[in-house]
Amino acid sequence: MSSTYCFLIQFILNFVGSTAADTVENNLFHGKRSDIPAPYLPTECMLEIFKHVQAQDSGLYSCLLVNRYWCKNIVPLLWSRPFEALSTENRYKLIHTYLACLDREDYLNLSSSLQSYNIKIPEIRQPLFNYSMYLEEFSYKQLEIAVHSTIHIWCNKTFINNHKQDQILLIATTLCKLFMRRSISLKSFIIDKYFSHSDIPQISTFIEQPGLSHLTRFKIDYCKPMTTNTIKLLENLPYLCSNIRCLDIKFPIFEHNHKSISRIISTQKCLNEFNLSGVRIGSERILFSLQSRHETLNIIRLENVYITEACFNALALCENLKDLSLWYCRGLNIENTSVLLKSKFSLKKLRLGFSPICSDVAGLILQVGGISLKELEIDLINSIIVEIILDCCPNVKEIKLANYFPHDNNYLFYQLFFGLSLENLEIFINSKNLDYEDMKLTGQDLPPSLKYLKLSCGFTIDQFKELFKTCNAPLETIIIDYVDLNYDHIKVITKFIREKKTVKTLGIVGMDDMTSQGIKELKMLKKRYGIFIIPSYELNQW
Structure with missing residues (x-):
């Protein structure tokens, strides 16, 4: 328990x-x-x-x-987020329950339509609750997967392959109508696809009331050209809701659809967060429309987006911006980026991803961060970058190094970490990078002000021992997140906790697969030293 x-x-x-x-x-x-x-x-x-x-x-x-x-x-x-992390059997039970919530007329219509595919819906008893009314978060991809699993069970795991997507769309359309009519609490709607060549339901499905009228978060995540009904939904969304607070767009080619996105932005009265990823065409018009929401926007995150001077002019007008992310965007140069120096916002959080040849641009944007900046994520460290951070962003307390290896120039890390009186440090390196042996980071590089350390990267056991053996920082929270963790790593952490007596919280990703030795060690830390072991389901919140 x-x-x-x-x-x-x-x-x-x-x-x-x-x-x-x-x-x-x-x-x-x-x-x-x-x-x-x-x-x-x-x-x-x-x-x-x-x-x-x-x-x-x-x-x-x-x-x-x-x-x-x-x-x-x-x-x-x-029942607010019922589609998350379901087994095949539970997907079937979920769809079965939702079908039981249908009006008699809709149920009979669906049954009649499925008969042409030799599919018969099992007899369903009326549920105790109208579960569809509690839905708050809805992903179309998750619905497709759940319906797909359900039809497999109905058909004894054999499909009429020529009509599989038609069958799924038929049931998904019926359930979408149910959600639009009954879900009085629907706050988040995600358009993504499991079957990339099929379409979503027709626009008439989504204009049911209350439908999308209470949305506060809308996300579209496509890797293929948008389907006809998706385009129509984007065109009509400004007329269906006006209180979206978080708008998240991920799509490689907008073609003519940038007009729809711009219209959505301009009609949302309380737009607080805007994320745009992977747009090669139409990004200028989309970003230019952000100036219509310059008073409400606090968070703007751009990734793999082509940016022009007009885009930066629009960003500079967002006077209440607190969180800015520019991650491997194209079109950046000193001339168009310098527009941000005229901005009046006071950033609290900044995320920068650049190639080494763009260090001058990174340096300029760091100057924009200034003394208000508290959190910084960056993948580029050199002597110039370190000097600018120390001179222009002296109040940074939290740094995340992303996909950057501390090599022979680790003296820069000592200079940076100690110069900032850093409190929180995270090192993230993609698991695809295999040259961990070249990493040079010791405990002596960690400042005496450091309280939180998260390692989302690989260390050999010798590197791991050296890091904690030489660490004098009064760490209170340690989180370890990488694949090759073993019992030897746990023993190193145990020794550090026993000797330093400052650690209060410990998180280990992959605890569910830990050996009995490791589990025993963690229980000992909890009992003898009062260490709070972060549960697996909470780790992403730390």
Whole structure:
């Protein structure tokens, strides 16, 4: 039983007395419902408690059995993002449940249409809840996958291959209509594709009310030319919703669709975050439209995008910008980038990815970051870059080095880390890079101000030993994330924790596959030294 779940049981014990709570706890263990009243906290308080249990694998499912009040509060949480991380069997159960939520007319129409493919929907009993109304996050790709799995089971895992995509689109269209009509809480909609050559449902499906009217996040992620119905949806989206806060666009060729994206941007009253990735054509018009939302935009992230001077002029007008990312964008030069020097925003977070030949551009943008900058991610380090960071961005407390190896010039890291009084450091190197043996980073390079260290990269065991043996930083949080971690690495961390006595939190990616020796070592750290071991499902939040 999870620690959070135990806390809830203890909370009941303290709140309603031991007799009633003993009955509740007994019911939880034996799968029975309780007729004894449990604490009737306000719904808002209950939801806050349940949110802490939600990330765990089965915590909320157990809480369903306490009583009707708890069940009523938990069902909306369980069904807000139902498509995530499902097995084939659970995908089938999910689609089966949603089909049971259909109106009789829609159910009969779908059954009739599927008969032409010799598919018969099993008899479905009406569910206790109208589960479709609780949907908050919806990915079309996940729906396609779930429907695909369902048809496989219906057809005993044999498909009429010539009509597979037609069958999936038919069922997906019916369920999309259900979601548009019933989902009063739909906040996030992601258009991505599992079957790249099929289309999404027709636009008439998405104009149902309440439909997309409450969207706060919209994402489109395509690697192929957009389909006809996708283009029509983009053209109509400005008329269907106006309160999108996060707009995330990833598409290699916009062709004539940049007009639709620009229109979406200009009609969203509260647009706070804009992400654009992979656009080769039409990026200037899209980025130019950002000036229409210059008062609300706080976050702009651009990756593999062609940028012109007009684009930078638009960025410079966003006076409330706090988070800027320019990751391997094209068209950058000193002339067009210098426009940002006229900007009035005060950046808190900056992410820069450049080739070595663009170090002068990187240096100029770092000057834009200035004294307000607190977090920096960068993949380019040389003496000029280090000097600019120390001179222009002296208040940076958090650095992430991305795909950059500390080699023979590791003196630059000592100069940078100590010059900034750094508190948080993350080193990320893609697992495809195999020359870890050349990495030179010792504990002496880490400043005495460092409290958080995350290593998302590979180290030989000798490098790992040297790093922690020579480290004098009062680390409070250590997170290790790479594939070749073994028990020897765990022993090195244990020795550091035992000797330094500063570490409070430890996270290890891949704990589910750890040996019994490693698990025993972590339990010892928790018991003897009070170390909080970050659960696997929480690691991405640290």
